[in-house]
Amino acid sequence: MRVVAAGALALLALAAAPPPAVNDNAGARVFAQCVACHAIEPGRNTPAGPTLHGVVGRPVAAQPGFNYSPALRRFAASNPRWTPELLDRFLADPERVVPGTEMGLIGLRDPAQRRAVIAFLDGSRRHN
Amino acid sequence: MFRAALMPALLAVTLAGSAACAQPAQPQNQQQPAAAPAAAPVALPANVRVYDVPAGSRPHDVAPGPGNLVWYTGQRRGTLGILNPETGAVREVRLGEGSAPHGVIQGPDGAAWITDGGLNAIVRVDPATDAVRVWRLPAEFPDSNLNTAAFDREGRIWFTGQTGIYGRLDPRSGEMRVWRDPEGRGPYGIAATPSGDIYYVSLAGSHLARVDRETGAATLIEPPTAGQGARRVWADRAGNLWVSEWNGGQLSRYTPSTGQWRSWRPEGERTRVYAVYVDDRDMVWVTEWGANATLAFDPATERWTRYPGSGANANVRQILGRPGWVYLPESGLDRIMVVRTGG
Numbered sequence: 001m002r003v004v005a006a007g008a009l010a011l012l013a014l015a016a017a018p019p020p021a022v023n024d025n026a027g028a029r030v031f032a033q034c035v036a037c038h039a040i041e042p043g044r045n046t047p048a049g050p051t052l053h054g055v056v057g058r059p060v061a062a063q064p065g066f067n068y069s070p071a072l073r074r075f076a077a078s079n080p081r082w083t084p085e086l087l088d089r090f091l092a093d094p095e096r097v098v099p100g101t102e103m104g105l106i107g108l109r110d111p112a113q114r115r116a117v118i119a120f121l122d123g124s125r126r127h128n
Numbered sequence: 129m130f131r132a133a134l135m136p137a138l139l140a141v142t143l144a145g146s147a148a149c150a151q152p153a154q155p156q157n158q159q160q161p162a163a164a165p166a167a168a169p170v171a172l173p174a175n176v177r178v179y180d181v182p183a184g185s186r187p188h189d190v191a192p193g194p195g196n197l198v199w200y201t202g203q204r205r206g207t208l209g210i211l212n213p214e215t216g217a218v219r220e221v222r223l224g225e226g227s228a229p230h231g232v233i234q235g236p237d238g239a240a241w242i243t244d245g246g247l248n249a250i251v252r253v254d255p256a257t258d259a260v261r262v263w264r265l266p267a268e269f270p271d272s273n274l275n276t277a278a279f280d281r282e283g284r285i286w287f288t289g290q291t292g293i294y295g296r297l298d299p300r301s302g303e304m305r306v307w308r309d310p311e312g313r314g315p316y317g318i319a320a321t322p323s324g325d326i327y328y329v330s331l332a333g334s335h336l337a338r339v340d341r342e343t344g345a346a347t348l349i350e351p352p353t354a355g356q357g358a359r360r361v362w363a364d365r366a367g368n369l370w371v372s373e374w375n376g377g378q379l380s381r382y383t384p385s386t387g388q389w390r391s392w393r394p395e396g397e398r399t400r401v402y403a404v405y406v407d408d409r410d411m412v413w414v415t416e417w418g419a420n421a422t423l424a425f426d427p428a429t430e431r432w433t434r435y436p437g438s439g440a441n442a443n444v445r446q447i448l449g450r451p452g453w454v455y456l457p458e459s460g461l462d463r464i465m466v467v468r469t470g471g
Contacts, residue, residue, distance in 0.1 A: 032291060035290075035291055037290075037313075037332060046331075067398070106204055
């Protein structure tokens with residue numbers, strides 16, 4: 001059910017985008033680019049990144065126990081939550097959306113990949 | 129092209145005796161904090177030149193090429209970039225559809241050897257013909273997020289993948305072996321010591337590892353600072369391992385013969401030490417993202433000399449050089465900074 005809800009959210013947020021075809025497998029494949037720095041399990045920060053468990057809808061730069069960059073803390077002041085739309089913009093080009101971010105991802109240019117990984121992350125609440 | 133035109137002019141001014149636009153590198157504690165975004169152009173030290181590379185390149189790693197040429201990986205453009213620092217000219221070699229190269233080193237054959245995360249492959253570029261040859265990882269290791277490589281004395285290339293692997297390729301036979309890091313995700317920098325040993329570090333795993341070059345077994349060596357995020361590693365002439373600790377925000381040295389560790393912390397409230405490289409004089413170079421600067425550490429005097437980024441968010445992710453020269457890829461600015469260290 002979580003995946004279906006996430007897909008609906010993403011569709012609402014990206015009104016101009018075609019209906020997303022998302023599934024955990026596609027999202028998990030994209031997430032492989034993230035696992036070097038991010039865990040998906042709750043409370044599992046690494047030295048390089050906060051856990052992404054439940055990141056969709058979570059306050060920006062607010063995962064307990066992770067030392068966020070000044071750039072992301074500043075960004076959070078005007079972008080309080082990781083909505084699907086905000087995640088979509090950020091993942092497309094992290095360094096353009098948050099200059100000074102310490103995240104190493106060069107960006108996901110393919111909108112379908114972004115939709116898939118956002119849906120996967122939204123479904124992460126099922127992972128305990 | 130602004131930068132390419134400006135920097136020779138700056139140097140010319142400096143050589144004429146003026147310190148208006150350039151000045152000697154100074155110890156860190158005599159410098160002002162890193163410039164804020166959109167501040168005035170940074171005054172660079174007199175022994176520094178900066179070169180533009182094609183927009184959107186995101187130069188990630190650098191390496192000495194043939195002659196005085198400088199290689200860099202154009203991670204966003206899927207290229208090996210070739211900079212001629214005498215003219216500022218840049219030439220690109222395309223590595224193939226889907227390429228996103230991370231590391232580059234010069235092999236014993238004089239070729240450029242690249243760890244390509246996009247292709248999930250080790251890539252060789254022939255320096256004479258630009259011919260590109262690709263060795264893909266086995267199918268059971270997809271999307272390994274390949275990072276960095278080093279050659280052993282037997283002519284085999286060792287590499288890391290951040291999803292939790294390290295491996296070995298023998299270019300003569302084409303045999304490739306891949307192993308899983310005992311603690312999973314995180315293998316990042318890798319280096320060979322003067323005696324031929326191979327070590328790598330794990331960013332997410334916060335450990336150093338020594339690899340048995342024949343069996344492939346990794347022996348983990350835990351630094352004393354927990355959760356320090358060991359990002360890159362380099363060896364000095366004595367075989368000590370220097371480790372840049374991202375989360376720990378410090379530079380550490382491991383002495384294999386005694387098992388002892390020692391650490392030094394740059395000044396700053398929130399230091400983030402990304403890259404490390406030991407030059408031909410055993411000066412230890414690190415990049416410190418909290419200060420947007422590269423720091424040269426002299427182990428004999430324990431003094432730091434600061435080289436500011438040429439603009440805000442320079443994001444230097446790796447350092448390499450050759451005797452007398454140090455190369456700094458400013459991935460956030462699409463520039464290569466070159467520091468002259470010798471006569």
